[in-house]
Amino acid sequence: MLTYDPESAHVLLHDASSALLVDASLCINLEAMHSVFDSSSDRSKNPNVDHSWALQRKSYVWAVGYLERADDQLPIPILPAYLPAPDINPSIFMRALIISPAKDLDIVRLHAALTAMAEVPATPYPI
Template sequence: MIHDGEDALFVDMTLCLDAWKRSLWLRESRSVVMALGYLELSSKALPLPLLHAHAPLVDVNPHLVLRAVVVEEARDLDLTLWNRAIQAQEEVGARKRADRATETQNTT
């Protein structure tokens, strides 16, 4: 399971594991990783893992899984900057949708 803030996502990394490659970050807590794959919505809920007492409280959809094809350690990834960029993109999209709705109302 990976998480950012209060949001978490199950990740299936079975296609990414290599017995010959050392991936020490797998054993580290709070490692920053980049995972690429496809999202799968399952009709059957996955069991929620037991987390240690100091783990942050997260919200996870037990029906949603990222089937990873690539997982790499990304210590230099600035998650704060990443999240700000995503937020800005969402705001631009919301403004465009609002503008289109206004234009549609004005033409009818």
């Protein structure tokens, strides 16, 4: 996750030179987000709700949702000045249903698995 704009609830997911704009408005309940962490302790009040991804930058997250085409181009969140601008199509975005931290994600193995999947030839089926 490259950026998160709390005002618009837009997340920018980034990999290599490409990025995908994600609408996280369905995932965020601001009241729940503020009540998740008890200020008097480090324990979460509800172990099933984890909004810590919204507070972290340049971390890995799992995002589940569906792709939509925007009628108007969506605004792209402000990018950190030290990063080159990724390739973003502002007319296509993901409407996220769930976003959660990707704890213990091995990105090297994930990329290797995706590369291996691309190398498997398509299976022809009889018509």
